[in-house]
Amino acid sequence: MVSKGKGVRGRAYLGSEIVFNVILTLFVLLCIVPVIHVIALSLSGRNAVLAGTVSLWPKELDLNAYRSVVFDASMQRAMIFSIILTLVYTVLSMICSILLAYPLSRGYLPGRKLFMVLILIPMYFTGGTIPNYLWIKDLHLIDNPWSLVLPILTSTYNIIIMRNFFTSISPSLEESARLDGCNDFQILFRIILPLSTASLATVALFYAVARWNSYADVRYYINNQAYFTLQMKLYQVVFNATDTSVAMLEGGANEVLPDTIRSAAIVFSTVPILIVYPFLQKYFVQGVMIGAVKE
Amino acid sequence: MMVLPLTQYIIFRYCPLWGVQVAFKDYNLFKGIQGSNWAGFKYFREAFQTQQFWDALRNTVWLNLLDLIFGFPMPILLAIMLYEMRSVKIKRVYQTLMYLPHFLSWIIIGGIVTKMFGTRGMVNTMIRALGGETVDFLTNSKNWVVMYVATGIWQGAGWGTIIYLAAISGVNTELYEAAEVDGCGRLKRIWHITLPGIMPTIMTMLILQLGRMMGIGFERPYVMMNNNVRDVSEVISTFVYTRGILNQRYPLSTAVDLFGSVINMIFLFAANRITRHMGGEGGLW
Numbered sequence: 001m002v003s004k005g006k007g008v009r010g011r012a013y014l015g016s017e018i019v020f021n022v023i024l025t026l027f028v029l030l031c032i033v034p035v036i037h038v039i040a041l042s043l044s045g046r047n048a049v050l051a052g053t054v055s056l057w058p059k060e061l062d063l064n065a066y067r068s069v070v071f072d073a074s075m076q077r078a079m080i081f082s083i084i085l086t087l088v089y090t091v092l093s094m095i096c097s098i099l100l101a102y103p104l105s106r107g108y109l110p111g112r113k114l115f116m117v118l119i120l121i122p123m124y125f126t127g128g129t130i131p132n133y134l135w136i137k138d139l140h141l142i143d144n145p146w147s148l149v150l151p152i153l154t155s156t157y158n159i160i161i162m163r164n165f166f167t168s169i170s171p172s173l174e175e176s177a178r179l180d181g182c183n184d185f186q187i188l189f190r191i192i193l194p195l196s197t198a199s200l201a202t203v204a205l206f207y208a209v210a211r212w213n214s215y216a217d218v219r220y221y222i223n224n225q226a227y228f229t230l231q232m233k234l235y236q237v238v239f240n241a242t243d244t245s246v247a248m249l250e251g252g253a254n255e256v257l258p259d260t261i262r263s264a265a266i267v268f269s270t271v272p273i274l275i276v277y278p279f280l281q282k283y284f285v286q287g288v289m290i291g292a293v294k295e
Numbered sequence: 296m297m298v299l300p301l302t303q304y305i306i307f308r309y310c311p312l313w314g315v316q317v318a319f320k321d322y323n324l325f326k327g328i329q330g331s332n333w334a335g336f337k338y339f340r341e342a343f344q345t346q347q348f349w350d351a352l353r354n355t356v357w358l359n360l361l362d363l364i365f366g367f368p369m370p371i372l373l374a375i376m377l378y379e380m381r382s383v384k385i386k387r388v389y390q391t392l393m394y395l396p397h398f399l400s401w402i403i404i405g406g407i408v409t410k411m412f413g414t415r416g417m418v419n420t421m422i423r424a425l426g427g428e429t430v431d432f433l434t435n436s437k438n439w440v441v442m443y444v445a446t447g448i449w450q451g452a453g454w455g456t457i458i459y460l461a462a463i464s465g466v467n468t469e470l471y472e473a474a475e476v477d478g479c480g481r482l483k484r485i486w487h488i489t490l491p492g493i494m495p496t497i498m499t500m501l502i503l504q505l506g507r508m509m510g511i512g513f514e515r516p517y518v519m520m521n522n523n524v525r526d527v528s529e530v531i532s533t534f535v536y537t538r539g540i541l542n543q544r545y546p547l548s549t550a551v552d553l554f555g556s557v558i559n560m561i562f563l564f565a566a567n568r569i570t571r572h573m574g575g576e577g578g579l580w
Contacts, residue, residue, distance in 0.1 A: 013379075013481045020376040027373065028392045031453060034407045035395070037417055041410065052420040100300035115297070119304060124560065127311030128552035129513075129532070130539045134328065135311040151307040154300055184296060213400035216513045220540055231402045238406040239518070259410070266406045273398050281391055288457045 035270075042066070042263035049260050064256045065264035074225065075265070078233035081145075083272075085229060086211045089149045093158075093207045094200070101159045102188050105166035123156050133220055147221040148211075148229070155210070158203045161290050165199035166192060202287035205280055212273070230269045237265045318550040338550040348551060351534040354527055355555070358516070359508045361444045367504060369448050370455030371497060375485055377456060378463045393453025405518030408446055409433065434523040443519055443528070458500065459493055466492035498570050506563030509555040531555045 036056050041049060045060030053059060069075055103109050104116060127135070132151065141147035169192060177187050193200065215231040222228065228236075313328070318338060320331040342348045373393070380386045396404070411417050412432035419429050432438045466489060474484045513532040520528035531551060539548030 016481045017379070017381065020379055024373070024376050024380070024389055027453070028389050030449065031396055032392050034411055034449075035399075038407050038410055052415060052417075055417060055421075096300040096303055099296050103297050115301075118301070122304065122308035124563070125312065126308070126556075127314055128549060128556060129535045130545050130549040130552060131311045131314030131317060133540060134314050134317065134545065135307075138327075150303070153303045153307070159300075188296075209398060213398075215400060215402055216517075219513075219517075220536075231400050234406070235402050235518070238402065238409070259415070262406065263410060266403055266410075270399060270403055277395065277398055278391065281394060284394070285390075285457050289461050 038263050039267050042260060042267045044260065046257055046260070049257050062256075062260075065260040066268070068256055068261055069264045069268050074228075075230075075233060075237075075268070077226070078228050078230045079269075081227065082212065082230040085145065085148060086208050089153075089211045090204055090208045092149060093153050093155070094204055096153050097155070097159050097162055097203060097207075098188070098193070098200075100154065101162035102166055102192060104159070105163045119154075119156050119159065129220070136221055142221055143224045143227065145222075145227050148214075148217055148227075152211075152214075152217070155207065158206050161206075161287055162196075162199060162203050164290050165196055169195055198283065198286065199290060201280075202283040202290070205283055206287055209273070234265055234269050238262050315549065315553060317545050318553045320546060322545045334546065338546040339554065341547060342551050342554070347529065347534065350526065351529050351531050351551070352555075355509060355511050355530040355532075357527075358440070358443060358530065359511060361440065362447055363504055363508075365444050366448050366451065367501065369452040371459050371493075373452060374456040374459035374463060375489055378460060378489070379481065379485075390453075390456075393456065395453070396450045397454035399450070401512075401514035401518050404446060404450060408442065408519065412442065433519075433521060436524050436527045439519070439524040440527055443516070446519065447515065459496060462493040462496035463489055502563070502566040502570055505566040506559065508562045509559040 033056065037054075040054050040056055040058045042065055043058035043061055043063070044054045045062040048054050048059035100119070104112060104119075106112075109115070126132075136142060136147050136151065141150070173191055173195075174187055177191055182190065213231065215229075215235065218227075218229050218232045219235075222232070317328055317331075319334060319336070320328070321334045321337075322328065323331045377386055377389065380389075399407075409416075413419070414429055414431070418432070422428070422430060430438065432442055470488045470492070471484065474488055479487070509531065511530045511532050513536060516528055516530050516533055517536070520533065535548040535552050538544045538551070
């Protein structure tokens with residue numbers, strides 16, 4: 001976060017203060033108005049939506065769209081699959097990242113420079129979409145949920161954030177533990193990790209949000225509906241030119257407009273993010289700051 | 296300790312690099328990458344002869360350039376204004392709300408944009424209510440480009456302020472006090488102290504963005520595009536997806552992808568070199 005006021009600002013700045021505040025307020029409104037509008041739309045009744053009178057507050061409150069979305073079996077399955085996928089992915093990624101970031105944060109690791117180069121190269125050189133796809137295919141991972149986990153198990157960016165944080169932990173603690181006969185794993189689990197909970201939370205959240213929001217790899221690697229993530233399902237509902245997939249969702253509530261259903265589906269899949277976001281925001285900011293520290 | 300993660304790197308980061316040779320081969324599904332015959336630059340030539348490739352290339356560069364011109368300065372301006380805000384409480388609230396769009400997936404953002412700017416959307420309803428004519432925000436090529444850039448700013452500008460706010464709070468406060476004593480106005484102070492103070496950060500971010508001039512994510516253009524605006528919205532990543540994964544033209548799409556990456560590397564090296572020549576500390580390496 002930003003440091004508090006500097007106390008160097010006098011009254012003379014009132015003019016620019018007003019201009020700045022107006023611009024910032026406009027930008028903030030621009031950021032949230034679309035989200036509020038979609039929420040309002042999803043809660044509004046048929047006539048109000050058709051007449052186009054819904055702006056930022058629901059009119060003729062109607063929860064039928066949510067009934068169709070929340071009780072739809074494929075939507076529920078996608079939600080559950082996404083939650084499990086995100087959890088599994090985050091846990092495995094964290095294990096992988098810790099096991100790499102910790103050694104890289106220790107100055108005495110032989111060949112540390114070489115390992116750094118090894119993990120930095122893929123940041124700039126990647127196989128590209130098709131070579132990756134063909135490789136996943138050769139490994140028989142197409143239509144296998146592990147194709148959404150294993151290829152992105154490590155993120156060099158996140159590992160560097162973690163490494164920067166581990167580096168900042170005083171080596172004296174480690175030395176005394178070593179004198180007490182602790183091995184590397186004991187030091188990692190008993191000393192380093194308990195001291196880094198905040199940064200671990202940050203990195204875990206980066207991984208979780210990335211997995212939750214990703215869509216491209218599902219599009220590339222998954223054709224089987226059983227492994228559709230929520231984003232994939234949402235894409236079908238929101239973007240299908242024909243209203244068939246929306247109609248499928250409608251079920252019994254045939255009084256609900258496709259547009260309202262689409263809005264409800266958007267809100268439904270945004271809710272998990274909106275719930276955790278306010279509490280976790282500071283961790284995200286912190287992560288960006290730690291990541292910005294250069295070698 | 297490092298065995299597990301390094302194995303992951305090798306299997307999923309380095310092994311696919313081997314497959315880049317597909318761009319130079321007559322790929323045969325049954326023979327595999329290794330067994331297929333070499334084709335030289337055949338598929339590069341084929342790509343260069345198709346109009347769609349040049350369209351995708353031009354669109355990629357053009358959209359990235361617009362992102363650079365309009366999107367790059369936004370977080371810097373916002374960060375400076377946020378820093379100058381007097382009320383810490385309001386600033387906190389504003390920051391929280393500004394970062395929010397960054398956490399929404401492109402599918403959600405695309406959905407919101409089509410809801411808001413479609414012919415029946417809120418924006419057009421308002422325009423009609425005010426006596427205007429319906430605007431085809433998403434189906435007219437020129438308007439679509441504007442929407443694409445604006446959506447990018449909407450999603451990323453708030454989040455982008457974090458790095459600049461960190462840089463600004465690192466500027467020596469004595470300089471501000473000295474400026475105050477000298478009777479320096481706020482705008483002058485921003486111009487002469489804040490901006491030079493965060494210049495290294497700006498340069499680093501600039502190189503990073505220049506290094507992505509040919510790289511374009513898949514999700515943002517993919518969710519925003521529609522058939523009416525294909526002429527401006529088909530970019531390298533979507534070209535590779537449709538030709539490669541959907542139509543299984545693996546060598547052709549790999550060649551296109553590879554061509555983009557090579558140009559990208561040239562951009563990155565050039566940008567880095569230029570900043571180092573300018574004596575900036577902003578160089579990446």
